[in-house]
Amino acid sequence: MAQFSGAVKLADLNDFITPSQACVVNIHGKKEGGVKLDFDDLSQPPEVGDVQPQPRAPPGFQQTAPSGPNGAIKVTLQDCLACSGCVTSAETVLLEHQSAAEFISKLTDPEVTVVVSISPQSRAALAAFYGLLPAETLQKLTGFFKGLGVRAVLDTSTGRDFALLEAAAEFVERYRETHPELAEPSEDDPIDVDDRVSSSREAGTSGRQPPDSKKTHGDYVLPHISATKSPQAVMGTLVKRHLATQWGLQPGQVYHCAIMPCYDKKLEASREDFNLPGASVAEVDSVLTSGEVQQMLEAHGRPLGELPSAPLDSLVGSVQEDGQLYGLPGGSGGYLEYIFRAAAAQLFGKQVEPGPLPLRMLRNADFQEVSLNVGGRPALRFALAYGFRNIQTLVRKIKRRACEYDYVEIMACPSGCLNGGGQLKRHPGQSAQQLLDELDAIYHDPQVVPRLPQDNPTVAALYKQWVGADVASVRARQLFYTEYHKRDKSIAATVGDW
Ligand code: SF4
Known part of the structure; x- marks a missing residue:
């Protein structure tokens, strides 16, 4: 058994789909030899939160995946979510x-x-x-x-500060490339930071996304991922x-x-x-x-x-x-907040007032958006999407070419990095939210003047x-x-x- 922490232990590594089967992809993307898997049509999947994990086999018993009509093993989204196959074999060695x-x-x-x-x-x-x-x-x-x-x-x-500076410059350059009509900033145009994102303008997405999203959404997200x-x-x-x-x-x-x-x-x-x-x-x-x-x-x-x-x-x-x-606003480095302001200044000559941006909550607190209107027209549309359910929603929009955002800060963990899976356990009697609030108060200490x-x-x-x-x-x-x-x-x- 490989032990990484009190929370994560890798054990019984062939507990669901054996490492010899083709579901295991090693870190360098090479397919392991073995049984050919027949994947279900996942084009209309259920919401992640609606998925019920498959029951586990009792200890000592080999659990098997259901067979398809041609005898090939069928793997459903539920199987994937219930399986630790992503880190069961090749990646275990690396870990x-x-x-x-x-x-x-x-x-x-x-x-x-x-x-x-x-x-x-x-x-x-x-x-x-x-x-x-x-x-x-x-x-x-x-x-x-x-x-x-x-x-x-x-x-x-x-x-982080190097990354914010370079990511903001990268966004500004990409925006200019995709908006050749962009005029010189005019001081006369009034600005308005709006918590509503209008969908009247077609836009792409230049999102900050976690590196491992390439593992699952390669074709769609790779062109949009920040190179910083x-x-x-x-x-x-x-x-x-x-x-x-x-x-x-x-x-x-x-x-x-x-x-x-x-x-x-x-x-x-x-x-x-x-x-x-x-x-x-x-x-x-x-x-x-x-x-x-x-x-x-x-x-x-x-x-x-x-x-x-x-x-x-x-x-x-x-x-x-x-x-x-x-700590800049947000628990994950402050990408959205910093790049929004830098883009408003560098692309439109507008200074956005200090303080947290007026983000509007969409489906939940981990999916929010904000826009900058210049001269009454939408100029920047930013969003944050934390957690896989929201990321999934966003990727569907990108696939349908219905994503109206210019920039999305994407984080795998709900509530962002302060809530990462490798953080410390709660004190006895402390709720998850109480711990998160405690970390947030330390990270955003009001006594510390924020530093750009x-x-x-x-x-x-x-x-x-x-x-x-x-x-x-x-x-x-x-x-x-x-x-x-x-x-x-x-x-x-x-x-x-x-
Ligand atoms: S803590 Fe969560 S959101 Fe932050 S880098 Fe790790 S997986 Fe991504």
Whole structure:
């Protein structure tokens, strides 16, 4: 049995569809040999929430999928949702390389220097669990990891700020390409930020989508996915290309572990798309979840608050990090909020007032939209869609060419990254919503004046001193853009064609 946390254990890996069967697709998209599966027509699937999981076979019994008319195994959407086949076989091996045990083994490896980066959502979760302030939490974690032999502990907020700047520039460029009629901004045109999105104008979607959505919706979503790397991947670039050089090391001599709020980031780190160009060296070698870090602390025997603090590390010698979280609105990095404002300014010369945008709730709190009207006409239409039910609705719209949005912030988890599957467990008696509210209050501390990505002194210094060029320059794109590739169509796209 492979154990990743108290919450996730991979066991009895052939519990539903055996790994030898063709449902298993490995991380590189190659189909495993075995029984040919006949997939049901999934073109008119039920809503995800309406699906009842298939009953499980009792322990010790092999469960079988129902047979189709030609004897081939039939796989329905229900089967897919009930099955852990996506991570049962090939990907399990990769996940084992991303365990706490593997990380600890690297600490005693004389061939590598270990670096840890910590996401703001993980920090908020650990701060809540141990009753510490966010800055204090980072100082204590720095002390803990350095005590284990880590050379530098970094804040992933730096990667997030690079990602926001590059993603906004990418959106503006794509918008200009698809709207050649766009006039020079006029100061006379009044603007109106509206919580209603008019459907009177045909529009495309340039959405931020989680990397693994390519596994299921390749043909439809790939052209629309932002090419800007995720904050985790940007941190990988900063560690393996900037920090390693500063230390006089080759990228392969540095082992980079990212602390993240979910297990999906382990799979993202494993994608070859995120390797150094032309090399088999990963920019993020492993990912540990917030929960796995808490387990390491538990094994260490002392709560985080009792451990000694250490000064915060910085990627730029002249910049002293202050350890604040500076969370933009939303729990997933603030893409919609930041890009909406940047696009209003850069495309239409309009400054949108500070404060959270007036998003209108659609089907539920995880599907919301907002628009910018300029001169009485809709100019920008943005939405956020969190959770697979809402993502599914959106993909159907894209397929029907009925998607009216210019940009959609998509996150797999309902409520976003603060609610990631790798976060810490609730305190006894605490509801899921209470925990989420607690994390949100830490992440969006009203005492902390929000800081825009361009005002992050580390980011500004790195553009100047290391990138040597501006946001969206050729050099910046070489560093901070990636490419996504579709998985094996014969399996992945068919299973996910819903
Ligand atoms: S939304 Fe969930 S799955 Fe996606 S990156 Fe955030 S925590 Fe991970």
